[in-house]
Amino acid sequence: MSTPATTSTDLFLDVRGITKRFGDNTVLAGVDLAVPRGSVITVLGKSGTGKSVFLKCLAGIVRPDAGEIRFDGHVLNAGNADARAEFRRRCSYLFQSNALLDSLTALENVALPLEQTTQIPNREIRERSLEALRQLDLEKHRDRFPGQLSGGMQKRLALARAIVTRPELVLFDEPTAGLDPLRRNAVFEMIVKYQRQFGFTALLVTHDLPEALAASDQVALLNGGRMQFQGTPEAFNESANPIVCAFRDSAGALRDTIAALRRGEIIQSEED
Amino acid sequence: MTRALGHYTLRIVNELGDFTLFTTRAFTAAVGSRKLGRRVIRAIYEQGVRCLPVIVIVGLFTGLVLGLQGYYVLNRFGSEGLLGTLVSLTLVRELAPVLAALMLVGQAGSALAAELGIQRNSEQIDALETMGASVHAYLISPRLIAALIVFPIHTAIFALVGLYGGYLSGSVLLNLQPGVYWSAVHNAVRGGDIRECFTKAAVFGLLTIAICAYNGFNSHRRRSSTGARAVSASTTRAVVFSSITVLAADYIITSLLVKGP
Numbered sequence: 001m002s003t004p005a006t007t008s009t010d011l012f013l014d015v016r017g018i019t020k021r022f023g024d025n026t027v028l029a030g031v032d033l034a035v036p037r038g039s040v041i042t043v044l045g046k047s048g049t050g051k052s053v054f055l056k057c058l059a060g061i062v063r064p065d066a067g068e069i070r071f072d073g074h075v076l077n078a079g080n081a082d083a084r085a086e087f088r089r090r091c092s093y094l095f096q097s098n099a100l101l102d103s104l105t106a107l108e109n110v111a112l113p114l115e116q117t118t119q120i121p122n123r124e125i126r127e128r129s130l131e132a133l134r135q136l137d138l139e140k141h142r143d144r145f146p147g148q149l150s151g152g153m154q155k156r157l158a159l160a161r162a163i164v165t166r167p168e169l170v171l172f173d174e175p176t177a178g179l180d181p182l183r184r185n186a187v188f189e190m191i192v193k194y195q196r197q198f199g200f201t202a203l204l205v206t207h208d209l210p211e212a213l214a215a216s217d218q219v220a221l222l223n224g225g226r227m228q229f230q231g232t233p234e235a236f237n238e239s240a241n242p243i244v245c246a247f248r249d250s251a252g253a254l255r256d257t258i259a260a261l262r263r264g265e266i267i268q269s270e271e272d
Numbered sequence: 273m274t275r276a277l278g279h280y281t282l283r284i285v286n287e288l289g290d291f292t293l294f295t296t297r298a299f300t301a302a303v304g305s306r307k308l309g310r311r312v313i314r315a316i317y318e319q320g321v322r323c324l325p326v327i328v329i330v331g332l333f334t335g336l337v338l339g340l341q342g343y344y345v346l347n348r349f350g351s352e353g354l355l356g357t358l359v360s361l362t363l364v365r366e367l368a369p370v371l372a373a374l375m376l377v378g379q380a381g382s383a384l385a386a387e388l389g390i391q392r393n394s395e396q397i398d399a400l401e402t403m404g405a406s407v408h409a410y411l412i413s414p415r416l417i418a419a420l421i422v423f424p425i426h427t428a429i430f431a432l433v434g435l436y437g438g439y440l441s442g443s444v445l446l447n448l449q450p451g452v453y454w455s456a457v458h459n460a461v462r463g464g465d466i467r468e469c470f471t472k473a474a475v476f477g478l479l480t481i482a483i484c485a486y487n488g489f490n491s492h493r494r495r496s497s498t499g500a501r502a503v504s505a506s507t508t509r510a511v512v513f514s515s516i517t518v519l520a521a522d523y524i525i526t527s528l529l530v531k532g533p
Binding site: 059092099102 | 306394395400
């Protein structure tokens, strides 16, 4: 695996050898990832390669079978409850499904993490929540329930909830899943904009290659249960790694295939 | 066979331990939880106000039937004057706490199990966990505290409406003097009966709502089904287990509290 030159002291999140099995199915087989502080890192991979499972292992939703996660120098997965609590205090997680509480209004959803995890006075919680909604252009929808908002608005609301606690690390699980290309671009723009504004470290998983390459400081490629590549987008584009090449060229291959089909040429699959 | 039995026994013991920890954590997590009062009031509304019509209707018909049956049975022995005693003691000691609890399980308990199951399915519970909130304090504690308030109140309402139903059957529809009926009620019910009634109501409330919450909360751990089927299976399991628990707990409490005439 190609990795950029980072010393261990620069690393905000250091993942080594994460393994996760579901029965006989090994989804993650020793995944490594180095996340420098203040960077935007995107984990790429085909659907079903375990990207979301990897992120859930980091967030503590899924318990890995083996491996070590270090957050700001502290080991998370060694029965260290204090380190895990500290991680949760400083980290936010944006779910693929948004996971908004559907019985709460937009404002209540955004206020929830502050209400439940801090001792901040109610008035300040309200001000900070309204500010987060304002930043994401949702202020006029503050009394609506998530079910009354469009998909894009729900995504923005989930992001507002994620940033209201001013986290140092935000984990984004497929933030553009199910969105049209315009909205996809808008979401990536939004992530980069707020990452620059608030200075958090962003770790995304997605299979949207062009947007990820444009928005990220580093990209990593998960395939076959292992991280096959980690480096800058430029290094990714120049990599001769066959798995990277196959993933990188998949968009071009599809264009060629469609063009050939339109020309009426017979396309034979590799299996044939 | 022995291995299977042992495996099954271990699973039951494991689940009972898990359930006890779940319920204990819900109470300990409530200490110092922010805006708990607001969530308790909401839970009281969900369990209490919404279930009130069912409690009143079932209580009334239970009293009406008790009045009818009791009148004709007692009439055979020329003792219809004891109708108030029969209706009041049957209601206060047994039927009000048991039937009110079963009605609340059917309406509020099943809704709670389904709601938590859907929240688990849609990752809302995971979201609460990842933000560092106490899931037990936020979702479970208010429901358990509300149950300790709502179940005794609804049991009292059930008993009062049932007594009135007995009066309608015995005195309005049949020929028993109202004074005889209410005097028998007044003389029959003692402080110990009311204590037994409220003790049962509180215990049933705690057990049933905890069982329903536990099943909904852990719907994702079901091996036999996933997704919407897991929610439906968990809801069914919650209602069945709660109903059986009400009857079993009723027997245990009765055997501990009743000291004879």
